[in-house]
Amino acid sequence: MNSNTRYTVRVALIVALGGFLMGFDASVISGVVTFIEPQFNLTNIQVGWAVASLTLTATIGMMLSGPLSDRFGRRPVLKVAALLFSASAIASAVAPDYTFLVAARMLGGFGVGVALIIAPMYIAEIAPADLRGRMVSFNQLNIVIGISAAYFSNYLILSLGQSELSWAQALRLGDWNWRWMLGVETLPAIFYFFALFSVPESPRWLVMQGKDDDALAIMAQVTNQARAEAELAEIHTSLRAEKNAERASFRELFTPSMKLVLTIGLSVAVLQQITGINSVFFYAPMIFEQSGIGTDASFMQAVLVGLVNLVFTVLAIALIDKLGRRPLLGFGLAGIAVCMFLLAYGFGSATYGANGELVDINPTLILIGILGFVASFAISLGPVMWVLFSELFPNRVRAVAISFVGLVNSAVSFLVQLVFPWELENFGNSTTFLIYGVFALLGLVLIMRILPETKGRSLEELEAELVGR
Secondary structure, rough: OOOHHHHHHHHHHHHHHHHHHHHHHHHHHHHHHHHHHOOOOHHHHHHHEEEEEEEHHHHHHHHHHHHHHHHHHHHHHHHHHHHHHHHHHHHHHOOHHHHHHHHHHHHHHHHHHHHHHHHHHHHHHHHHHHHHHHHHHHHHHHHHHHHHHHHHHHHHHHHHHHOOOEEEEOOOOOHHHHHHHHHHHHHHHHHHHHHHHHHOOHHHHHOOOOOOOHHHHHHHHHHHHHHHHHHHHHHHHHHHHHOOOOOOOOHHHHOHHHHHHHHHHHHHHHHHHHHHHHOOOHEEEHHHOOOOOOOOHHHHHHHHHHHHHHHHHHHHHOOOOOOHHHHHHHHHHHHHHHHHHHHHHHHHHEEOOOOEEEEOOOOHHHHHHHHHHHHHOOOOOOHHHHHHHHHHHOOOHHHHHHHHHHHHHHHHHHHHHHHHHHHHHHHHHHHHHHHHHHHHHHHHHHHHHHHOOOOOOOHHHHHHHHHHO
8 A cells, every 4th residue: 555545545434424423423323212201201202303403414414514514515514523423422411301312312413414515525536537436435333333333332331330440430420321322422523523624625625716736735645746747637627617507407307207217216215214224223222122132132232233333344345236226125125124013923933911011022033133124224225325326317417316315315304213112101012013014014015116226337337227217
């Protein structure tokens, strides 16, 4: 690895810490709901709101981050995201009541939205073409690592809080367990803020501001002088084309020629969330505890969820260009349906006492179902959705189309997180997971009927086949 590549990797890894914080911030709440529900005497919808509120403001952050980064630069906006993560973590940890906690979580949601959009954008803009795919994948991988780290951190704090260690007792990890779970994010957030001072501004943004010399100096560090000058010329050509091009209209998405690609995009966007992934990610300890294994074991099994998610996400990245998008989606949706039906059977066959207390259940069956579901999702709908979004839509409307289907995806995610505790209370575990399984099965039939394979085909080929068909 030469010095230019080492520099690029270092910069990409630092910026991708935004993905780590996003994954951590979104998933750390999974261990908190077990404790805040009785402490604040919350209803099911209030529990759902405590989880889902972050997604709501993250969606707003996603919409605002692009224009703000165009005006002020990519790096300053990422620094603001780091500060939002820090402020949210501290405020959540000291929250005196439920309303304050939700407000603090919503503050962090803006940071999540910014990191989700700007971190991969920055990496794509600074990395040379031959490294761009791998560098951008750092961000997605860091999101998954952040999710796993949150589960492990929650379990560690819970375990230390029950230990006899003097320092753990002095910090009151036992009494303030959920507060420490939320507050520990402050450390990586502060590190991210200061680490961002060591990365340069995006060369493309500098060119947009007329700072060609600064942009050229940064690109020369990433590659070499000759190649940097060539890329600078390409950026100017691209910016002129964007300036002269007529802006795509939102209404163009609903023209007859766009019917098929929009149907595919919306179907995948809805399926990714309506099959229940964030119910599992954000309520994993609660689900496991309802299988009768106890609080400690439920947190340990949540750690397994994070590890399985990480392993199968890496596997998906390795296989997506070899096997293709369609086979991975088919395999994943079939696996999701089977695992959800397994969970429905596992909870449905449990026996309960006269007062509704759990008498007998097979916790191993529940664990297999959850881990199988996460593995099936991580190798299919998780990474494949964003790849398909970048391939399906024609160049002219790609940006507005991805924004639209991404907004739908976020809206469905918010609703699934919000109503999950209410579903468990009113429908029961078995029926709730059965509903997710039915959605997965219907999605499998639909996707296999309408989705062509996009692997190894140019964007122009796909546009010719899909648009106006």
